[in-house]
Amino acid sequence: MVNESKIWEHLEDVYDPEVPVLSIVDLGIVRAVEVVKDHVSITITPTYTGCPAMQTIEKDIEIKLKEEAISSYEIHTSIAPAWTTDWMSEMGKKKLKDYGIAPPQDEVDKSVLFSDPLIVPCPKCDSSDTKLVSQFGSTACKAHYQCKKCREPFDYFKCLR
Amino acid sequence: MKEKQTLYKYLLRMGDDSLILGQRLSELCGHGPILEEDIALTNISLDLIGQATLLLEYAGELAPEKKTNDELAYLRIEKEYVNALLVEQPNGHFGDTIMRQFLFDAYRKPLLEKLLDSSDKRLAGIAEKALKETKYHLRHSSEWVIRLGDGTEESHNKIQNSLESLLRYAHELFFENEVDELLIAQGIVPSAKSIFPIWEKTLHAVFEEATLSLPKNNWKFQGGREGRHSEHMGYLLAEMQYMQRTYPNMEW
Numbered sequence: 001m002v003n004e005s006k007i008w009e010h011l012e013d014v015y016d017p018e019v020p021v022l023s024i025v026d027l028g029i030v031r032a033v034e035v036v037k038d039h040v041s042i043t044i045t046p047t048y049t050g051c052p053a054m055q056t057i058e059k060d061i062e063i064k065l066k067e068e069a070i071s072s073y074e075i076h077t078s079i080a081p082a083w084t085t086d087w088m089s090e091m092g093k094k095k096l097k098d099y100g101i102a103p104p105q106d107e108v109d110k111s112v113l114f115s116d117p118l119i120v121p122c123p124k125c126d127s128s129d130t131k132l133v134s135q136f137g138s139t140a141c142k143a144h145y146q147c148k149k150c151r152e153p154f155d156y157f158k159c160l161r
Numbered sequence: 162m163k164e165k166q167t168l169y170k171y172l173l174r175m176g177d178d179s180l181i182l183g184q185r186l187s188e189l190c191g192h193g194p195i196l197e198e199d200i201a202l203t204n205i206s207l208d209l210i211g212q213a214t215l216l217l218e219y220a221g222e223l224a225p226e227k228k229t230n231d232e233l234a235y236l237r238i239e240k241e242y243v244n245a246l247l248v249e250q251p252n253g254h255f256g257d258t259i260m261r262q263f264l265f266d267a268y269r270k271p272l273l274e275k276l277l278d279s280s281d282k283r284l285a286g287i288a289e290k291a292l293k294e295t296k297y298h299l300r301h302s303s304e305w306v307i308r309l310g311d312g313t314e315e316s317h318n319k320i321q322n323s324l325e326s327l328l329r330y331a332h333e334l335f336f337e338n339e340v341d342e343l344l345i346a347q348g349i350v351p352s353a354k355s356i357f358p359i360w361e362k363t364l365h366a367v368f369e370e371a372t373l374s375l376p377k378n379n380w381k382f383q384g385g386r387e388g389r390h391s392e393h394m395g396y397l398l399a400e401m402q403y404m405q406r407t408y409p410n411m412e413w
Contacts, residue, residue: 046211048207048208048211048294049208049211049212049214049215049290049291049294050207050208050209050210050211050212050214051211052207079215079286079287079290080282080283080285080286080287080289080290081286081289082286082289082290082293083290084293133197134197134198134200134201135201135297135300135301135304136197136200136201136204136205136297136301137200138200139204140204140207140208140294144197144200158297160293161293
């Protein structure tokens with residue numbers, strides 16, 4: 001018997017292809033799960049408009065559902081309300097840090113220009129003496145930082161609000 | 162019916178601005194001046210193409226004859242594109258690329274902010290999504306304008322020249338015609354006039370910090386919004402459309 005909480009559990013096993021320690025549930029990109037008479041309907045939302053991982057994620061969900069012998073399903077993509085890093089779970093943030101990616105900081109984004117530099121602690125040594133190398137990192141959702149204490153370069157998962 | 166057609170035309174403008182600027186930036190993949198900028202500029206390109214996907218998808222649904230976003234992006238002829246002349250200008254040197262980006266971002270951000278209140282919920286949703294990305298773009302381009310303008314004598318002169326040659330194309334971003342009139346009346350889009358002072362304010366603040374001065378002449382070129390493009394557009398489209406024209410309906 002398929003029910004919604006079971007589906008949420010299955011989706012915990014589907015990982016983001018770009019940040020493979022995070023499940024799509026940790027990331028907050030699964031917006032809704034509905035089950036009506038064994039028919040499963042799942043709504044996902046992209047992190048960034050041009051996110052190239054969306055198609056892979058959709059396929060990965062299909063593979064997981066088939067593994068669980070669920071054959072009647074549909075997957076929708078919705079863009080509103082727009083994804084925000086606030087939807088990332090606390091568990092997700094911890095997993096990110098353990099993986100070596102600094103999780104999003106509580107960033108007040110009012111002043112786009114000339115804002116005070118944001119302090120992003122190093123995920124390796126926790127030093128707050130770090131510097132921004134580039135606003136854009138290996139993927140659209142990350143920025144590139146370097147720790148001045150342990151010299152380690154690291155990715156920062158940008159706050160998006 | 163009339164409203165649908167009008168919104169279609171407006172969405173094409175926004176979608177084409179995003180698409181063509183995204184295509185220009187994508188040319189820098191593997192050619193950025195430093196690794197970090199190579200990645201930054203192509204990330205911005207990806208955001209813009211993502212935004213174009215949403216805008217042209219919506220436009221295609223409202224088109225006189227339904228079209229997919231791919232058909233709109235890759236199978237129109239030059240005079241059917243209505244992007245502003247600014248975004249099709251070549252990448253030039255890094256200062257040119259950054260100045261073109263800054264003049265555009267400074268316009269796009271307040272436009273998207275105002276579209277959040279659009280009476281068209283779907284457009285408001287696209288704006289909400291795009292705005293989050295565009296804030297980062299504006300921050301990035303502003304910081305580089307300042308760094309280059311207030312940098313060495315050489316970087317200052319180069320980006321001052323970029324400003325002189327690109328500003329004349331930027332005024333077209335505030336082009337308005339009967340399309341705008343109808344949509345403004347319905348509360349679907351803001352008037353370009355209401356965005357202009359915000360754009361100007363951003364320019365003044367950044368140029369002051371960057372020690373750059375606005376050109377004394379007041380030249381204004383336009384034509385892109387009405388499908389009359391500069392010579393550069395044909396070459397850009399030839400490259401962008403090559404795959405779809407050669408292998409019709411191909412998919413990755």
